[in-house]
Amino acid sequence: MTTPIISLTDHSHHSVTHGRLVLEDGSVFEGRSFGYEQAQAGEVVFSTGMVGYPETLTDASFAGQLLILTYPLTGNYGVPLPEFWEHNRIHISGLIVSNYIDTPSHAQSTMTLSAWLKQEKIPALEIKDTRLLTQHIRDSGALLGKIVFESDIPFYDPNEENQIAHVSTTSVLKLGTGRKKLALLDCGAKQNILRCLLKRDVELTVLPWDYPLFESGNEWSFDGLLISNGPGNPKFATPTIKTIQTALENTIPTFGICMGNQLLTLAAGGDTYKMKFGHRSQNQPCQMVGTQRCFITTQNHGFAVGEVPEGFTPWFVNANDGTNEGIIHSSRPFMSVQFHPEAAPGPTDTEWVFDYFLEKLETSK
Ligand SMILES: NC(=O)CC[C@H](N)C(=O)O
Numbered sequence: 001m002t003t004p005i006i007s008l009t010d011h012s013h014h015s016v017t018h019g020r021l022v023l024e025d026g027s028v029f030e031g032r033s034f035g036y037e038q039a040q041a042g043e044v045v046f047s048t049g050m051v052g053y054p055e056t057l058t059d060a061s062f063a064g065q066l067l068i069l070t071y072p073l074t075g076n077y078g079v080p081l082p083e084f085w086e087h088n089r090i091h092i093s094g095l096i097v098s099n100y101i102d103t104p105s106h107a108q109s110t111m112t113l114s115a116w117l118k119q120e121k122i123p124a125l126e127i128k129d130t131r132l133l134t135q136h137i138r139d140s141g142a143l144l145g146k147i148v149f150e151s152d153i154p155f156y157d158p159n160e161e162n163q164i165a166h167v168s169t170t171s172v173l174k175l176g177t178g179r180k181k182l183a184l185l186d187c188g189a190k191q192n193i194l195r196c197l198l199k200r201d202v203e204l205t206v207l208p209w210d211y212p213l214f215e216s217g218n219e220w221s222f223d224g225l226l227i228s229n230g231p232g233n234p235k236f237a238t239p240t241i242k243t244i245q246t247a248l249e250n251t252i253p254t255f256g257i258c259m260g261n262q263l264l265t266l267a268a269g270g271d272t273y274k275m276k277f278g279h280r281s282q283n284q285p286c287q288m289v290g291t292q293r294c295f296i297t298t299q300n301h302g303f304a305v306g307e308v309p310e311g312f313t314p315w316f317v318n319a320n321d322g323t324n325e326g327i328i329h330s331s332r333p334f335m336s337v338q339f340h341p342e343a344a345p346g347p348t349d350t351e352w353v354f355d356y357f358l359e360k361l362e363t364s365k
Contacts, residue, residue, distance in 0.1 A: 017149065019125050021066070021096055021133070024144040024155055029133055033149070034100045035117035035124030041146035041156035042066045042093040045302065046134045047280035052345020053113070057092050057122075058085040060167040060188030061258065061300050063231035064158025066094040066145055067280075070134050075101040078109025079116045086190040086344055090117070091167065091231070094147045095124035096133070123147045141276040142302060159274070159302075163232030164188060164240075164259070168209040178202040180361055181222040185209055185240055187230025187259045192344035196354050197226075210239035214246045223361045224253040224333075227260030229340065234262035234272050234303055241267045248334060253364050255357040256336030258301055261326060264336040270309035275323065278302035279338075282346030285319035286326075286339055294319055297339035298346030304338065333360040 017033040023044065046068040047056060053074055056067070074097040082088060095117065102112055117124050125147060127133065137143055144155040167188035175194065178201040184193070187209045197204050205222070207213065209230070225247045227240065237259075244267035247254050256264040262272045279299040287294045295316075305324040308314055315326035315335060326337040340346070341353040 019123065019147055019149045021125060021127060022146050022148060023136075025140060027136065029096075029127045029129075031096065031125030031127035033124065034102070034114045034126055035095060036121045037149050038121060038123055039146060039148045039151065039153040040066065040094045040123050041144070041153055043158050043302070044068065044137060044143050044145035045278055045280060046070055046130075046137060047300070048283065049281040049298075049345065050283075052282060054080055054084060055086045055345040056300075057090045057095070058087045059190055059229070059300060060087050060091045061190075061229045061231045062092045063163045063167050063188065064156070065092055066096065066147060067092045068096040068130055068134060068137075069098075070130055072098040072130070073101055074099065075113040076104060077106035078104030079111050079113055080106075080108040081110055084108065086192060087167075087188070090120045090122050091188075092122065094122060096130060096147075097124070097126055098128070098130040100124070100126045138277055142274070142278070158231070159233045161232070162236035164209050164230045164237055167231060169206055170208055172208070172211070173206040175204045175206065176202060180224065180358060181205070182224050182226055183207055183213065183222045184226040184228060185211065185213075185243060187228050187237065187240065187263075189228035189230075190340070190342055190344060192342035193226075193228055193257060196342045196351060200354060200358055202358070209237060211243070212239075213243050222252075224255065224357070227254070227256040227263050227336070229257050229300070230259035233274070234259055234266060237263055251332055251364070253333035253357070253361050254335075257342070258299075258338060258340060261305060261336035261338045262303055264334065265305045265309055265327060268309035268312060268334070270305060270312070270327070271307040272303050273306045275302055275304050279318065282343070284339060286316040286350075287319045288316055289314045295349045296347045297325075297350055298343045299339050301338060333357075333364040335360075
């Protein structure tokens with residue numbers, strides 16, 4: 001039997017390119033490039049999750065954002081097939097990690113994270129102290145930033161334009177068969193929302209964010225309306241807000257997730273605001289209002305519900321900072337959550353929220 005020869009990981013055969021993460025306040029973090037070498041600007045956000053980078057990178061709610069992963073090891077299990085992603089491509093604008101692992105080991109892995117990032121033209125830097133960087137953002141609040149190599153580019157604020165229009169579907173998609181007919185307004189929906197619904201005896205029609213659902217000629221009978229997650233500032237989604245308003249006027253059972261929570265709030269007359277820094281991870285504690293029950297949830301948001309609309313009560317609050325995590329109408333079948341009941345990545349503890357909504361479809365008939 002031959003003795004395996006284990007060589008220490010040697011990156012010397014790769015030519016090492018260095019890049020910089022430049023923040024709008026002037027701070028600069030040097031790093032080693034392991035993605036596509038092209039400058040990108042966006043809002044710098046951090047995720048404190050420990051797993052799930054393939055799902056996270058493909059979550060369309062990250063459009064326009066440069067993502068820092070605070071968990072120090074990234075890449076060690078490679079990249080699975082697209083059927084395990086949350087959308088058909090990477091949506092972050094750039095990636096910052098502490099230690100990139102270029103030697104993945106996982107049965108489902110098809111390539112290295114570096115190869116994937118290069119293929120999808122996403123820049124990535126390995127910088128030494130992601131902890132210092134994250135603490136800096138936490139103290140100063142959300143910051144714009146850019147990953148640059150040789151030539152400089154201007155800063156870009158993704159919250160100043162409609163991001164949803166860039167990621168929503170452009171065609172109507174009918175999926176599954178089932179006892180209940182649901183319409184989903186796709187603001188950049190994570191695929192696991194679709195999977196969670198389709199395994200629950202549902203016929204699902206996925207619609208563009210601005211689909212004129214209640215305009216004559218477009219009406220068809222459905223039992224409930226869903227509004228997905230999505231990137232950017234909810235206040236740009238005026239057509240979606242109008243559609244939700246009509247649904248509420250007609251007492252159509254309505255359920256929102258993340259961006260959907262914010263859009264239901266705006267449609268019902270409440271308000272949203274930009275948080276100092278967002279919640280992004282799979283370890284966000286949410287307490288169900290009026291109970292001692294606390295759920296560990298997956299999240300990815302930088303805006304939040306401020307003023308809860310009339311007729312609604314807070315459904316969940318974040319146990320870390322007391323921010324709103326969901327609203328529910330006191331007598332009608334209207335509800336939404338700021339966290340992700342579909343998880344992906346993360347704990348599935350709140351998947352019951354889908355069942356809760358589907359039960360409401362029965363009782364509200
Ligand atoms: N994941 C989401 O739907 C996020 C909603 C919104 N873009 C925010 O950052 O708050």
